[in-house]
Amino acid sequence: MxxxxxxxPALLLGTVLLLAACGGTDTSTQDAVADTTQVAEDAExxxxxxxxxxxxxxxxxxxxxxxxxxxGLKYNSALLAEGSRSGAMTDRSKxxxxxxxxxxxxxxxxxxxxxxxxxxTLQTMERIAAELELSNAFDRxxxxxxxxNLGSEDSLLRFGGAAFRAADEYLQENDRMDISAHVLAGGWxxxxxxxxxxxxxxxxxxxxxxxxxxxxxxxDLITLIGSLPDEGQNVDLLTGLKDLQVIFADITSTYTYEAxxxxxxxxxxxxxxxxxxxxTPEQYTRIATRVKExxxxxxx
Amino acid sequence: MRxxxxxxxxxxxxSLTLSAQGLCPTIADRCEKHITSQYIPDGQFYRALLxxxxxxxxxxxxxxxxxxxxxxxxxxxxxxxLFSVYDRDxxxxxxxxxxxxxPYWDLVVANTLEATVEAYLDPSRAGSGxxxxxxxxxx
Numbered sequence: 132m133x134x135x136x137x138x139x140p141a142l143l144l145g146t147v148l149l150l151a152a153c154g155g156t157d158t159s160t161q162d163a164v165a166d167t168t169q170v171a172e173d174a175e176x177x178x179x180x181x182x183x184x185x186x187x188x189x190x191x192x193x194x195x196x197x198x199x200x201x202x203g204l205k206y207n208s209a210l211l212a213e214g215s216r217s218g219a220m221t222d223r224s225k226x227x228x229x230x231x232x233x234x235x236x237x238x239x240x241x242x243x244x245x246x247x248x249x250x251x252t253l254q255t256m257e258r259i260a261a262e263l264e265l266s267n268a269f270d271r272x273x274x275x276x277x278x279x280n281l282g283s284e285d286s287l288l289r290f291g292g293a294a295f296r297a298a299d300e301y302l303q304e305n306d307r308m309d310i311s312a313h314v315l316a317g318g319w320x321x322x323x324x325x326x327x328x329x330x331x332x333x334x335x336x337x338x339x340x341x342x343x344x345x346x347x348x349x350x351d352l353i354t355l356i357g358s359l360p361d362e363g364q365n366v367d368l369l370t371g372l373k374d375l376q377v378i379f380a381d382i383t384s385t386y387t388y389e390a391x392x393x394x395x396x397x398x399x400x401x402x403x404x405x406x407x408x409x410x411t412p413e414q415y416t417r418i419a420t421r422v423k424e425x426x427x428x429x430x431x
Numbered sequence: 432m433r434x435x436x437x438x439x440x441x442x443x444x445x446s447l448t449l450s451a452q453g454l455c456p457t458i459a460d461r462c463e464k465h466i467t468s469q470y471i472p473d474g475q476f477y478r479a480l481l482x483x484x485x486x487x488x489x490x491x492x493x494x495x496x497x498x499x500x501x502x503x504x505x506x507x508x509x510x511x512x513l514f515s516v517y518d519r520d521x522x523x524x525x526x527x528x529x530x531x532x533x534p535y536w537d538l539v540v541a542n543t544l545e546a547t548v549e550a551y552l553d554p555s556r557a558g559s560g561x562x563x564x565x566x567x568x569x570x
Contacts, residue, residue: 188491188566191473197570198494234474288471292567293463295474300459303476315475344543347492386544388522393530399537400525402493404518406542 187351189315192235193288195322195341196242202335206243210328211236212321213255216430223263224364227310228429230259231317237291239325246281253277260298263310268298312355316368317429319345319352324426327419333412342418343408346379371425378417384408455480455561462504462563465535470500470567477564481505481552487562488549495542500567502535503527503550505560509534512562514550 208214212232220226233256240248253274260269273294280286295314302311323345332338353372356365387405394401455478466472479487493499505512515526516538524546527533532553550562 186489188473188475188477188489190492190494191471191568193471194494194497194568285468285471289468292472292474296463296472296476296565299474300456300476300478303478304453304456318474340543341494344492344494347490347545351490386519388518388520391524393525395530397537398530398533398535399539400516401539401541402524402544403541404544406495406544408543 187348187355189319189348189352190322190345191238191292192318192322193238193242193292195235195326196238198338198341199239199326199332200242202332202338204329204331204335204338206245207329208240208245208248210325211240211248211252212426212430213252215426220259222364224309224313224368225429226259226263227313228317228320228368230256230263230265231314231319232321232426232429233259234291234295234314235318235321235325238288238322241284241287241291244284249287250274250277250281265298265301265310267301268294309359312352312359313368316352316356316372319348320422320426320429323418323422327415327422333415339410339415340408342415343379343382343384343410346382346384349376349379367428368425371421371428375418375421375425378414378421382408382410382414455563458504458506458561458563459565462502462534462565465502465504466500466565466567470569473566473568475566477566479550479562480560481550481562482559484551484554486549486551487564488547489564490545490547491566493538493540493544493546495540495544497540497568497570499538499540500535500569501538501548502565502567504534504563504565505552506557511553511557511560512550513553514548514564517547517549519545519547 212229213236216229220229233252237249237252237256240252253269257266257269257271257274260266273290276290277287280290295318298314299311302308302314323342326332326338326342332342349372353369353376356369356372359365385405385407389403389405391403392401393399459476459478463472477487477489479485481487501514501516503512503514510532512534513526513528513532515528516524518524525536525538527536530536548564550564552558552560552562
């Protein structure tokens, strides 16, 4: 069991003094300082470092949008967050969640070829991002690039992914992890909402599995949000996510390892392991209800 | 006098920390070129400042039917960062250590799995540095 430790100031100072004395030892010694990143040590004594303060990846909303389209669900612009919002957002955490939701909406409208909605959504994103001082990622230039590429789904999705990555990078480099975490949570929640809102989804095995496969992401998000400094702004979000976690805990899954095949010349590895998630209609309905409730609270 | 020296040391420490952190975006810019136009960036940025034998790790769900591209970069050239991908039972699925420390690799995923990506500096080439991992995918 890994035990969490923090790099101590003494280590920091020691490193700095050593560097100062040596004047650099290799091509990257100028990097050789510790930050406040969490470090843990596993059973074998390996020091594990979290990346940018978190140690997981949240599935991209674009993948959820693709899954919805592949399942043949009907496109419904009434599901979008912009239309569901009932009041002005003055709270920073809600704005951050909303920005994440807009990102998921952007992916949804783009893969369904609704260029006009994509543009409107992007303009709202630009405004919210400015309020969060994230204009470096969502700026006028991005809007112009979007306009110029409205007919190219792939380009739009790439621009969106690159913009969110730039925002994430900026937030991490500037110690604004709370916004980064809320953007991720908002995107995840909205993707779930878009997936679950059509009752026809319950009849699609692939989509049902995709919902069930979100358990790890949900658990990671709960850990992340739970680790943020909180003055009460995360209570609804955390409670809602934990309610979902209770339902997900009963979903069964199996995994069987099979040896992967690597083709070096193509720099590609084929991962052939088998897996299956079994989610009952009742579990599906309960998840859909909880997601709807939580989303409504955030947008209220 | 003593507090003055301490303040100076702390200032130097924080300056170097900021300097190291400031290098991460430059490395990320270079690394981003490995996520070519066929791939959609996942919208997230993963970085860690590593020293010695420290290992950076993160978990990700790889969805069945998708192809992922992982790119791993550090320092000012490719091949400084070694990375490996494990499944939830700690079976090794891929390591670039066996492929000349390739800076990027594609994973074609048949069925959804929970994976852990670990990255560490090649000890023969770097003693410390900013490690950047980027991910993209295609349908």
